[in-house]
Amino acid sequence: DTGVSQNPRHKITKRGQNVTFRCDPISEHNRLYWYRQTLGQGPEFLTYFQNEAQLEKSRLLSDRFSAERPKGSFSTLEIQRTEQGDSAMYLCASSPPTGTGYNEQFFGPGTRLTVL
Amino acid sequence: EDKVVQSPLSLVVHEGDTVTLNCSYEVTNFRSLLWYKQEKKAPTFLFMLTSSGIEKKSGRLSSILDKKELSSILNITATQTGDSAIYLCAELTNAGKSTFGDGTTLTVKP
Numbered sequence: 001d002t003g004v005s006q007n008p009r010h011k012i013t014k015r016g017q018n019v020t021f022r023c024d025p026i027s028e029h030n031r032l033y034w035y036r037q038t039l040g041q042g043p044e045f046l047t048y049f050q051n052e053a054q055l056e057k058s059r060l061l062s063d064r065f066s067a068e069r070p071k072g073s074f075s076t077l078e079i080q081r082t083e084q085g086d087s088a089m090y091l092c093a094s095s096p097p098t099g100t101g102y103n104e105q106f107f108g109p110g111t112r113l114t115v116l
Numbered sequence: 117e118d119k120v121v122q123s124p125l126s127l128v129v130h131e132g133d134t135v136t137l138n139c140s141y142e143v144t145n146f147r148s149l150l151w152y153k154q155e156k157k158a159p160t161f162l163f164m165l166t167s168s169g170i171e172k173k174s175g176r177l178s179s180i181l182d183k184k185e186l187s188s189i190l191n192i193t194a195t196q197t198g199d200s201a202i203y204l205c206a207e208l209t210n211a212g213k214s215t216f217g218d219g220t221t222l223t224v225k226p
Contacts, residue, residue: 031212033214035216040218041218041219042120042204042206042216042217042218042219043159043204043206043216044216045213045214045215045216048212048213050212055211055212056211056212056213091158091159103148103164104150104161104164105150105161105214106161107158107159107160108158109157109158110157110158
């Protein structure tokens, strides 16, 4: 399967613990996005990478969230000192390079986080 | 923060009906508007609209962008039960940031 993959698919943690999620984009896709989605709402933009550079980060993102894409391929999203309000589906998407601008994003299956 | 508003929030129709879903945006540095379909998993891409007035069509689905009105519509003709899903629209800026609406939940009854 050459689609976007995310691991783990499900994560249950206790409040105050740190969690890390991984996203592997489609090969050759240089752009990578992280979103958070809760029930009844659309995906909420968290951050965006072009290659290894983090170009955009939502102002809604607190300092407890950090994302990396060290070699411009896979990316990790870490949440420190988790809170119950962090419970959500975390989605990753990637899109290919293009000379004419941005185009569609291909989404991974998501990581569902439950904070107890 | 940019905002994308979709209407209606939910819609229940019967098979064979035609539906129109609305999306309005208020965004600086707009580049494109995208439509996605989301069932019980991650969103799947439907359309990307960049130019005003040009309809994009895929089977029974079609969409058009009106940059003057800062809006877009998604039409589905001859609906089927398999069309039941959440339909999301998102605007994409030149900087690469995307903002999603909260979606329209479409239920198609047999």
